[in-house]
Amino acid sequence: MTQAQDKQVLYTAHDLSKSYPMGEVRVHALRGANLEVYEGELMVILGPSGCGKSTLLNLIGGMDSPTSGTIKLRETEIAHFNERRLTTYRRKHVGFIFQFFNLIPTLTARENVEVATQVCDDPLPVDEMLEMVGLLDRADHFPAQLSGGEQQRVAIARAVAKNPEVILGDEPTGALDYETGKLVLQVLKRVHEESHKTVVIVTHNVAIAEMGDRVVRLRSGDIQEIKVNESPSDPEDLAW
Amino acid sequence: MVGDVLTLKLLRDIRGHWAQYVAVALVVLLGTATFISFQVAHHSLLRTRDQYYAEYSFADFFIHIERAPRAALHEVRAVEGVWRARGRIVKEVPVDVENGDEAIVGRFVSMPRRRNRLVNDIHLVTGSYFPGAAAEEVIVNHSFAEAHGLQVGDTFEATIKEGKQTLRIVGTAMSPEYVYAIRGAEQFAPDPASFAVIFATERFVEDAFEMTNAFNDVVGILRPGARAESVLRRAEARLDPYGVFHSYGREDQLSHSFLEIELEALETSSYVVPMVFLIVAAVVVHVIVHRIVEMQRTQIGLLCALGYSKWQVVRHYAAYALGAGLAGVVPGTLVGLWFAQLLMIEYERWFQFPVLRVHFDPWPVLLAVGLGCGMCILGAVRSSWEVMKLEPAVAIRPQSPQKGRIVHFSAFRFLWERLPLTWRISVRNSLRARARSLFSIFGVAVSMVMLVMATQVTGWFDWIVDYQYRQVDRSDCRVELVAETSPAAALDVAGMPGVRRAEGIFQFGAELRNEWRTKDVAITGFPPDSRLYHVHDMEGRRVRMPPDGLLIPRRLADELNLRPGDVVMMDPYVRDKDERPTRVRGVVEEYLGLNVYADRRYLARTLGVGPTINGLMLQADEGALEPLVSRLSEMPNVSAVTTTRAMLENFVESVADLINVSVFLQTIAAAVIAFAVIYNTASVSISEQERDLACLCSLGYDRGDVARIATNDIMPLGLIGVIVGAPLAYLATLGLARAFETDVFKLPAIFSPEHYFLAAAQALIFLLISRWVSRRRVHRIDIVRRLKTLE
Incomplete structure (x- = not known):
């Protein structure tokens, strides 16, 4: 899992930049980033608030388009997809996990997973996914009846159920307490191992970086370092 | 300075919701314009009439x-x-x-x-x-x-x-x-x-x-x-x-x-119609401000923490509503005065006054400003009042997520399980925001009522013309004689060239009295087998003239408390004929005029005169009417000749334009109400669901799908509004018919399904347009920002 040359490249980002206007100034969120994401790896993108890590994740996830540069999913250039193609791309290839869970409050846990699988070509069984995150018995509960950790586990089930190429987690523990955060990371790790999906986690929490196969350090829109983690930690052993 | 900053915030808030603001202002504009135009027209007519009467010594008796x-x-x-x-x-x-x-x-x-x-x-x-x-x-x-x-x-x-x-x-x-x-x-x-x-x-x-x-x-x-x-x-x-x-x-x-009837109708309309608009405006403002207050909860907490009093905050939101009120009231006043001018021009066609001009009176304008702004503020205060109940420390924290409500659909489980998930979201949202859903239904129902009433007026018009001039009065012209004469005169006239049929009639005015109740009526005696004038009973069946009594219209029977078989005293306005008893033999339907019918021989007998007629009804051959009218006019003993067709044409001409204009204006008003209600409730609903919709986008739903999901509920709620509106419209038309019922005419309680289908179709078109405009809002949602932040 550690030798780059053994790995198939899933994403290639080349000279990726993103800037956007904020009032009268232009904010450069990402400045010419170069990155490869390998199939089946768990990558952690680490950096302080405002360093451009979420921007990088959104560009990989097709939620946004870069100002310049390219991103390839295998051989397919996705950076300048139009809205319709980006939608199809998100539908088929990406599973998102957000900081604030973003479950639909008017759907039950099961329905929240189903709503994702309904637009996919090859989804995984919904109940199996709920069982995998340990929430099958709470499948008929609404988000407001679930704890934060449970909501995030539903969000993980939702992301995996789409059977995507990549699962992108944007500060998945950011809104959770320490214990719950660890629990969610364990679930994420298990999902990664069982499903062999590529997982990219964005976090500002240095401790979490230890669970990644590779850790990308970002600062002020620049990739400072890409470190290969020879022995990724189990989330159980993490402490912050 | 403090005030200035809040004002700045107010202006920016308004800019952020300008489309919703315009929708409210439009409804207020309509309310104000109708109020001012009707009030000013009423006041101007009344003042002109009183001046005219006084100046030219109009009689009291x-x-x-x-x-x-x-x-x-x-x-x-x-x-x-x-x-x-x-x-x-x-x-x-x-x-x-x-x-x-x-x-x-x-x-x-x-x-x-x-x-x-x-x-x-x-x-x-x-x-x-x-x-x-x-x-x-x-x-x-x-x-x-x-x-x-x-x-x-x-x-x-x-x-x-x-x-x-x-x-x-x-x-x-x-x-x-x-x-x-x-x-x-x-x-x-x-x-x-x-x-x-x-x-x-x-x-x-x-x-x-x-x-x-x-x-x-x-x-x-x-x-x-x-x-x-x-x-x-x-x-x-x-x-x-x-x-x-x-x-x-x-x-x-x-x-x-007649002038009095118009004045009364104008005054009643000047209160009822604008109130409908202003109530709708108040509720729309309430829905919008409620949402703004919800979204700005943390801002409110912050303002309170900075030392603003809650009263200042409430005043801030009330000022937002006042702005919407003023945005409607100011142009509404101008449009109202212009409408009043147009109304005066229309009235000049109907009422002959030496000078009929708009008398500007400040109080309807002041009242309109007060009502328009007042209703908007009322709508806002109710929402912003919730702020008063919050402690700053609580307000400044983001609102905890809405409690999930498990909707028990056990009775409908079969259907529910087959309902697509995207529809389940809509159904649950509608059930969660019940007040808003009810308001959407109410708005569409009001719109439906207005649309049905607009077409109903045309229906009434066509119906009365058909009933009175094709089913009841089948004559082509009427002749009034100077002096009473023998029924044989009818035979003479029947023999004139071009006359297909002639029937002698005997008519006079009389006072009917039942104990202390009295009423002036016109009594007409027909031949018992009249073919030119068909009287119908309440079930629409033709009634023959009874040989020994009167047929009276239902309105008269009610007013004099009479039933078939009752004795009623008749005081004929005929020289040397005193009050005498007659008997009611039947109650009949009558829409135009207040006429009592009888066999003319019975009337002659009752008055103690021999067989007599003082008028004729004629049916002419095709194309023979005009020469016949001029020949009849030249005949001795003829005091007046009137043609039914001329009366019908005049009736159609005078009313058709007026009805077309009123139908057009009512349709516009119904459209504005439907749009203002649907667009605003949909906007608020979309704003509440922004995060869910962004989430669906992230899952791979395209914007079109998401826009559809966001506005799924518009058509079903609208349809319920149409269904609820239909019986309300029927009741409203009955009420209107009753309200406009006078001695002179009555409106039929007709139910024409085609009017309801037409109104429903129009309402659905308004809904589709509102939905289309609302969907555009979904395309403006910033997915990344919505998913990254808490509300």
Whole structure:
């Protein structure tokens, strides 16, 4: 899992930049980033608030388009997809996990997973996914009846159920307490191992970086370092 | 400074919700405009009428008699409570105008040579008041002259006592007695071309009708505080030897009563219609401000933490609503005044006033501003008041997520499980925001009611025209005779070329009395087997004239508390005929006029006269009507010829334009209400769901799908609104029909499914447009930002 040359490249980002206007100034969120994401790896993108890590994740996830540069999913250039193609791309290839869970409050846990699988070509069984995150018995509960950790586990089930190429987690523990955060990371790790999906986690929490196969350090829109983690930690052993 | 910052925030908030703001302002605009236009029109009509009546001494009471010597006028003047009284001669004759082919009835009204403090004086529009010595000088009512293009110096002919008399116009005038210039209540709409009021000198009229030193009509003014009823009773007693036909106070005078009906309708509408708009505006403001307060909860907490008082915060949101109110009220006032001007122009077609102009009065405007802004503030205060209940520390924290509500659909589980997830989101959202869903339904229902009522007016119109002039009255023309004659005259007329059928009728005015309840009515006797006039019972079946009693309309039966078989006292306005008992034999349906029907032989028997007729109904051969009318007009003993078709055409012409305009305006108003309600509730709902919708986008749903999901509920809720609106519309039309029911006409309680389908189709089109506009909001959602932040 550690030798780059053994790995198939899933994403290639080349000279990726993103800037956007904020009032009268232009904010450069990402400045010419170069990155490869390998199939089946768990990558952690680490950096302080405002360093451009979420921007990088959104560009990989097709939620946004870069100002310049390219991103390839295998051989397919996705950076300048139009809205319709980006939608199809998100539908088929990406599973998102957000900081604030973003479950639909008017759907039950099961329905929240189903709503994702309904637009996919090859989804995984919904109940199996709920069982995998340990929430099958709470499948008929609404988000407001679930704890934060449970909501995030539903969000993980939702992301995996789409059977995507990549699962992108944007500060998945950011809104959770320490214990719950660890629990969610364990679930994420298990999902990664069982499903062999590529997982990219964005976090500002240095401790979490230890669970990644590779850790990308970002600062002020620049990739400072890409470190290969020879022995990724189990989330159980993490402490912050 | 503090105020300035909040004002700045206010302006920015408004900019952020400008489309919703415009929608509210539009509804307020409509409410204000209708209120001001109706109020100003009502006030202007009322003021013009009162000034006109006062300036031209419009009479307080009217007495029609057969013939009294001039000296008898002193008897009337001597009655306590009478201030001034004038004896006149009023007679009707057929009139001929060059190049005119329709039947015209001319009503002579005698005028004294000297015009000194005249009761029922006239306002000269052109010409002068009998300038020469020639007897044939006449002044005609201005609308008649205009209808025929007649001017001072022109002549026309009247058939008086078997001979044609040429009359020369020396002036055209208006009279307070003929503001609504119709000949009889059954005419409904003024037809200036077929009805002439001819003011002629006393000398001329006396000579022409052999009424030297006599009069047959009294008009008088009461002293302050005197009651018309008691004055009339005493005056009638004194004039009794001269044959009193009929007497009544100003409120029963034909023109005055029609004007009064219009004024009442205008005043009622000026309150009811704008209130509907303003209530809708208040609720829309409430929905919007509620959402803004929810979204700005943390800002409110922050303002309180910074030291702003809660009252200042509430005032801030009230000012937001006040802005919406003012944005509607200011243009609404201008549009209202413009509408009032248009209404006045429309009224000039119907009511003859010397000058009819908008009298600007500040209080309706002030009231409109107060109402328009007040309702908006009321809507806002209710929402922003919730802020008052919050402690700053609580407010500044983001609101905890809404409690999930498990919707028990066990009864519908089968359906529920087959409902797509995207629809489950919509159904649960609608159920969660129940008040807002109900408001959407209410808005569409109100819109539906307005649409049905708009088309209903056309329906009523078509229905009454068809009923009255095709099913009931099947004659082509009516002839009124100067004196009663034998029914054999009908046979003579039937033998004239071009006459297909002629039926003699016997008609007179009478007072019907049941104990203390009385009513003035027109009684018409038909041949028992009349083919030209079909009376129908309440179930719509044709009723034959009973041999021994009266058929009375339902409204009269209710008013006099009469049922078939009851005895009713009849006091005929016929000389030397006192009150006598008759019997009610049936209750019939009647929409235009207040007519009592009987077998003409029964009426003659009851009055103690031999077989007699005083009018004819005719059916003419195709194309034979015009020559027939002119031949009939020239016949001796004919006082008036009227053609049903002319009456029908006039009716259709006068009302059709008005109805088209009103249907158009009501449709616009219904569209604005539907749009304002649906667009605003949808906007608020989308704003609440922004994060869910962004989440669906992230899952790979495209924007179109998401927009559809966000607005899924519009059509079902709208459909419920249409379904709820339909019976409400039916009740409203019944209420409207009842509200506008007068002695003179009644609106049928008809239910035409096509009107409801049309209204539903229109409402659905409004909904589709609102949905389309609302969906555009979804495309503006910033997915990344919404998913990254808490509300």
